[in-house]
Amino acid sequence: MEPKAARLSRTVLTEIILPADTNYHNTVFGGRVMQYIDKVATIASMRHCRKSVVTASSDSLDFFAPVKLGEAIQLEAFVTWTHRSSMEVYVKIESENLLTGEKKHTATSFLTFVALDEVGQPCPVPGIIAETDEEKKLFESAEARFTARKLRKEARL
């Protein structure tokens, strides 16, 4: 199977934060951000493998700054690395004050998706070609994160 460029999986999701998305601080619910993350990362992983996928795991989600009511939230995702059937997806999240244009780095997350065949079994996915400095840095460090996840899974059994 031919490897594919990471850029081909790049996916951007932009939303405006409305009252129904907020907590009593008038900032976005963490759970809503997690929903957006899963959505954008699902699309990125499906763009890479062109198969059905499931979310296998989500690593730690680090919030650096809140997103306020009326601001835009933008999530950018791409596949950083693959193993046999699994794909690591990196998601970078920014907020934007739509009146001033000020942008803030809000959160980052790593998730793992697994491609499934027609009978729901994990199936092979293409490798990744990392081109930009960011893609190369994440590609080179991905195997260590994969190993850490495996150890975490084994420790849970």
Ligand SMILES: CC(=O)SCCNC(=O)CCNC(=O)[C@H](O)C(C)(C)COP(=O)(O)OP(=O)(O)OC[C@H]1O[C@@H](n2cnc3c(N)ncnc32)[C@H](O)[C@@H]1OP(=O)(O)O
């Ligand atoms: C679309 C949605 O809404 S998804 C909703 C939420 N997600 C789900 O319901 C998924 C539930 N989990 C599952 O279906 C299964 O555990 C699967 C498909 C993720 C893995 O199935 P398993 O029987 O464990 O398969 P297997 O041991 O062969 O592993 C398959 C791959 O999954 C990876 N994997 C399995 N569990 C995890 C995990 N917790 N974290 C990261 N990767 C994992 C393995 O490393 C392996 O990767 P590789 O093929 O690249 O080496």
